[in-house]
Amino acid sequence: MCGVAGLVGQRDEVIQAADVHRMCQTIVHRGPDDEGIYAQGPVGLGMRRLSIINLSGGRQPIHNEDRSVWVVFNGEIYNFLELRQQLEARGHKFYTHADTEVIVHLYEEDGPDFVRKLRGMFAIAIWDRRRRVLVLARDRLGIKPLYFSIASGRLLFASELKAILEVEDVGRRIHWPSLNHLLATLCTPPSQSIVEGVRKLEPGFVLVASPGRDLRLQRYWEFRMEPDRSKSEAFFEERLREELRESIDLHLAADVPVGAFLSGGIDSSSVVAMMAAGAGAPVKTFSVGFAEERFDEGSYARLASEALGTEHYETIVRADAAALVEELAWHLDEPFGDPSAIPTFALAKLASQHVKVVLSGDGGDEIFAGYERYLVERGERRWRFLPRPLRSVLGSLARTLPPGFRGRNYLRHVSLGGPERYLDALTLFSAEERREILRPEIRERTDGDEPWGDEAARIRGASGHWLAPLQSLDVRRYLPLDILTKVDRMSMAHSIEARVPLLDHKLVEFAATIPPEMNLRGATTKHLFKRTMRGALPGLIIDRPKQGFAVPLGDWFRGGLRDLVREVLLGEATRRRGIFEARRVARLIEAHDRGRPLELHLWTLMSFELWCRTFLDGTRSRRPIEAGAGPDPARRAGQNKSDTLGAAA
DSSP: EEEEEEEEETTTTTOOOOHHHHHHHHTGGGGEEEEEEEEEETTEEEEEEEEOOSTTOOSSEETTTTTOOOEEEEETTTTTTHHHHHHTTTTTOOOOOOHHHHHHHHHHHHHGGGGGGEHHHHHEEETTTTEEEEEEEOOOSSOOOOEEEEEETEEESSSSSHHHHTTTSSOBBBBBHHHHHHHHHSSSSBBSBBBEEEEEEOOHHHHHHTTOOEEEEOOOOOOOOOOOOOSOOHHHHHHHHHHHHHHHHHHHHHHHHHEEEEEEEEHHHHHHHHHHHHHHHEEEEEEEESGGGGGGGGGHHHHHHHHTTTEEEEEEEEEEEETHHHHHHHOOOOOOOOOHHHHHHHHHHHHHTOEEEEEOOOTHHHHHOOHHHHHHHHHHHHGGOOOHHHHHHHHHHHSSSOTTOTTTHHHHTTTOHHHHHHHHHSSOHHHHHHHHHOOOHHHHHHHTOOOTTTHHHHHOOSSSSSSHHHHHHIIIIIIIIIHHHHHHHHHHHTTEEEEEEGGHHHHHHHHTTHHHHHHHHHSSSSSSHHHHHHHHHHHHHHSOOOOSSSOOOHHHTTTTHHHHHHHHHHHHHHHHTBBBOHHHHHHHHHHHHHOOOOHHHHHHEEEEHHIIIIIIIIIIIIOOOOOOOSSSSSSSSSSSSSEEOOOOO
């Protein structure tokens, strides 16, 4: 696991190693063990290494036999041993035992199509010296991040946005449509960042570029729901068990200690159960809870730990360390509206004191249909039979009611057509609310931008079961932009590698063949997955109500963090920035104080302002705070009391 960075200049340009080193210095947390740089002629490749496999011999950049192909790589290739055997049989010579080296030889064989043979999580940069071609590739599901930009004729790339911002030619101007997306969807767009001119390489894409030429983007993989109704439920259950077992076995490969995040939900518990089945010693597991009892899942995590015989550690997050907000902004890299980044940060810090690799259960809700919103949509589908004229009347009535009036938003919601209604339920600030909260000159810069793009048309045009395009939407957008972004940034903040075995692409492709009615049955989500895990997990874990990774932001914002909310959102720096309507923001805060559940709206606005302070107002080489915020060294759960992490929202 590493962080990568680099640049390709114009034809006759000579890239200096010092420029690449400066980029790498911003992402030391991704790879504290080593740095490697290749700089020759118009190209510079850099990496920061977190040693996981072949600890002493896997130093990057890595090259082929005649040093004409060089690679830097962030991630893990789980089928590298199989690929290595095939490549050696074709005459390729290896000088390391690292998974990275298979990449250069595969590229020699297949060119940019090499990526199709990889099984793993990755962000890759290859320099082909003979052809003078740079190839960037990102894994199929978006587990590992990769940004790129063109500035002054140079192509820049990095695992994190902040590394690209270290290059002087890159401006720090806000990309206004991305702000519009953030307010609507809690994240910036799939292919853009919050900074104008800096883009994300989307999951399942390869970028090919040469000095002085245009770059070319090509998709090599796309998620498709293709239900196979010719097979029985028993067939899918057996195959799913086999696919899970294979994926988890592959994800356990490491030359360092491996543990697991354990929430007590079925996804993480299933991963741990399969880890424990083949382990010679208790699996180390880690959970996070809150002092607020109604948000705490600690009892479920302890129940799962006891049933599976793990060595369990837990930490408690409290709202009493406001100093953490700046560090969170630094590591999140972009404004980010999902507050579950806070407990994820705490969880990763706890795990980093014991292991270097953790497995998580992320992805199960998307591929096995675990979200409660699917059940809600099934109930709301009756509104599609509402005559269009009546929907129009309801929409007009909603617009006549004052903001905050009870029932106003529901009337507006049911007045919408099917796909628009579903997407509305996923939207934080509605289009009307975004117009109200942005100052007129900012609003003009976002006019015409639609955060959901053509998703409504995609859902409407899908054939087959109504659930399939909704799962597809979550796999393509929510998963890489929210869930995987959060897990990557918060784990890397503490220099640990998080692996997601439920998102092995072979397992995902198999899951896409499961008929939706086997996933959603009656009031039961994840029906097939739950059936597969019965006997391996306690019934209380399988059948427990879904809680999600909820954060007691409302309590915090009305309590210990009340002053912080006002300082960040109504302070002089925010007012001077002139992006949000201060009176509208003040009304949001007041309404929240009176009990309206607007904490997510406030957190998203705070996240943006904190990002601005960190990356626009700070120096170009802003570093995270070094203050000792966080938990004391973790005690074993059940011995004395749990550790406490003071976390600000």
